[in-house]
Amino acid sequence: MEVYVAYCHDRHTDPVVRVFSGQRQACDFVRLFMHENMAHRDGIREATAPGYVLYLSYDYETDHAFVVQRTIDEE
Secondary structure (H helix, E strand, C coil): CEEEEEEEECCCCCCEEEEECCHHHHHHHHHHHHHHHCCCHHHEEEECCCCCCEEEEECCCCCEEEEEEEECCCC
16 A cells, blocks of 8 residues: 655654545645744745655745655555
8 A cells, every 4th residue: 555654854853754545635735834934934845855755845944844755664
């Protein structure tokens, strides 16, 4: 079974990790996280990165969020 893992890093708190059965839900979660937790929304950037379904970075700090697709019980 394929799942989508959302990882959100805000330097002020512990990382937030959530697992979703759908890609859209995971991507919506990380976008919402960044918009709710970054002080300057204009600094949020979407980047293309190999191995990531979605990768968001923040221009002003090291904060970031991403979604990766994984197989449950993958060896």
